[in-house]
Each structure stands twice: as structure tokens, then as C-alpha cells.
Amino acid sequence: MRGFRFALVRAERSRSRAELQTAQRRGPSDLAQRFSHSAAAPARPPFGIAFDIDGVILRGRSPIGGAPRAIRRLYSEDGGGVPEHTRALELSQLLGVNISPTQVVHGHSPYRELVNRFEDDLIVAVGKGEPAVVMSEYGFRKVLSIDEYASYFKDIDPLAPFKTWKVGQTDSYMSAKVHPSYDVYSERVKGVFVVSDPVDWGRDLQAAFPSERLGMGAFRIALESIFNQINDHPLKYTTYGKPNPLVFKNAANILEKLVMSMYPNSQTLMELNDCQFSTIYMVGDNPKVDINGASKAGHPWSSVLTRTGVFRGKVNDPHFPADAVVDTVEDAINYILEKECIR
Numbered sequence: 001m002r003g004f005r006f007a008l009v010r011a012e013r014s015r016s017r018a019e020l021q022t023a024q025r026r027g028p029s030d031l032a033q034r035f036s037h038s039a040a041a042p043a044r045p046p047f048g049i050a051f052d053i054d055g056v057i058l059r060g061r062s063p064i065g066g067a068p069r070a071i072r073r074l075y076s077e078d079g080g081g082v083p084e085h086t087r088a089l090e091l092s093q094l095l096g097v098n099i100s101p102t103q104v105v106h107g108h109s110p111y112r113e114l115v116n117r118f119e120d121d122l123i124v125a126v127g128k129g130e131p132a133v134v135m136s137e138y139g140f141r142k143v144l145s146i147d148e149y150a151s152y153f154k155d156i157d158p159l160a161p162f163k164t165w166k167v168g169q170t171d172s173y174m175s176a177k178v179h180p181s182y183d184v185y186s187e188r189v190k191g192v193f194v195v196s197d198p199v200d201w202g203r204d205l206q207a208a209f210p211s212e213r214l215g216m217g218a219f220r221i222a223l224e225s226i227f228n229q230i231n232d233h234p235l236k237y238t239t240y241g242k243p244n245p246l247v248f249k250n251a252a253n254i255l256e257k258l259v260m261s262m263y264p265n266s267q268t269l270m271e272l273n274d275c276q277f278s279t280i281y282m283v284g285d286n287p288k289v290d291i292n293g294a295s296k297a298g299h300p301w302s303s304v305l306t307r308t309g310v311f312r313g314k315v316n317d318p319h320f321p322a323d324a325v326v327d328t329v330e331d332a333i334n335y336i337l338e339k340e341c342i343r
Helices: 017-026 028-040 067-072 084-095 109-118 131-138 146-150 216-230 245-262 287-297 329-339
Strands: 003-007 047-052 104-106 122-126 142-145 189-194 279-284 301-305
Touching (some): 047 329, 067 084, 084 104, 104 245, 109 131, 122 146, 279 287, 287 301
Parallel strands (some): 122 142, 122 189
Antiparallel strands (some): 003 047
């Protein structure tokens, strides 16, 4: 599952270009007052960085593109400040830095906003890992994984007798059959949430090869095509992952909360120019998803495209051009810090 990883650079190491220019326009007295305030409380960083994980920081479970060394550049030693806590622990171990769960945002994170709509309805969670656990932690009360739901209906999967790899094996992600307080047989399923890549459908369609992988998007295309062929009305669906601008808006909100938790007593950039961030950099490897999404989201998003994943071109992508193209995530961080005048 593709997701976001966030970083906030410690701004006290260097004044940002945007902050200096804004204060200088206000005059010497304001500039002096600003630095006087900063002496008492560290300045909040005027920019943030959002990283795609797969293809930028990791390939499978292996760090790529100098990611550990690059990410450590964004941390000072006193840095304050699956479900997201699981992914955070995994990234911390792989990259050798302390990553908080609040710094990890998945494509399914916006599902939190739908709790009030589906809170008391039966929903089914689809995907690898523990999709039902993820949805339960978001606050949904009646949620079953697709495996759990299927276990109630003997003939729901016509190919089940041929899935010999399940016979006599214990799936570490498959919880014991749940016994909810409601009647599964009479409850109508009000929503199906694809939390991560579905498991059974696609294993014969692709191999472990370094090319663009088939995930939730491909599953949606297959489902939509089949549904539209056998019904007289098109499938209605909502996509919450990238490049949906909602994901980037949610990411910006998370970054703002991170800033407030890390710098509770310092002056905000909003007080200077009515904007929490002058720039949020999206570092991604997929032009159609990461770069297109940042472009659709607009200000303050700026895109940096790496060549470590989907994109391997020598020049910028012709259809979804990024603001900058670099080889690796380490090059991306070097570019960002240089642009922001941080040594």
C-alpha cells in the first residue's frame, strides 16, 4: 500500500528564505522583533516534506536511494515530536530513525472522515494485512474483513475448494472467527472499503518483477469493468487515494498538527503571511499519481520526481511534469534543503 511519510526540518538551524523576505518587507523593527521572539521560542519550519514510501524510500522491505542517510539529515538528535503505528515502527527499524505514527498517512487515512456516516452500519474491509483492525481503530463499530464475512456464507466463493494453499495453514493475519452481537445473515452491508491490495484476485496477473505493480487501482478497474458489463447502470465508487486532492489536503492538515505539537510556543508562519507553510514538497516516483496529485492540490504543494520507482525517464514526464526531477530520495532532500537555504 502506498502511503505518505512526513518530515519537518528543524528551522532553528537556519532562517528560511521566505521568512526572511517577509520580515524584511515589514521593516527593521519588525525583523528585530521577530528574531527576539525566536530567541525565546524556536521558529516553526516554513515548509514540510511528504514522501511516497514504495518506490522512493523502500522497495519491498529494502531502503533505496540512500534513504536512511537522507532521512537522518532531517532529524536533529532532540527530535520531539498495518495501522499507522505499525507502519511507523517498521519504518523506524528499516531507516534507523524514530518515526511517530502521526508522521505516517496511508491512502485509507481519509476513511476516518466517514465514521459518522457508517458508524453503526455493517461494512466489509478488503485487503492484505489486517483491514478490519484498521477500520475498527478508525471508529467503525460493525466491520468484518472479507475473509471473516465470507466465512459466514459457505458458497460465496465458488473457487474456495481449489484454494489448497489455505487448507491446514494458519494465516497470521486471519483472526479467529468473530461472533459479533449483530446478526451477520440479516444485516445489509452498507459499504465495502478497500484498505490495501486485495490478495486472491491478482496473483496470476503479475510476477515479482521491477515494473509498475498492480494494486488497488487495477482491482478497481477490473471490478468496474465486470460490473458495467453485467449491469445496466455503471458502478458508483469513490477513490480516496492519490491523486485525489482530498488526500493531499488531509496530509497538509496532518503536517500542521505535527508543527503545532513540535513547536507549541513558537510563532506560526500564518502570523506572517496567512499560510501555515510556504511550501510542502511531495517526493514521489509515480507521475500519474504522486506528481499529478500534488499538481491538482495546488498551493502550497510542490512536486519532486525520483527515478527509483515507476518513473525512469531521462527528462521530465511529458504528461504530468514535476517541478523538479532527481535520481534518488537523497538527491530530492539535497535539492529541497538547498532551495530552502538550509545547510
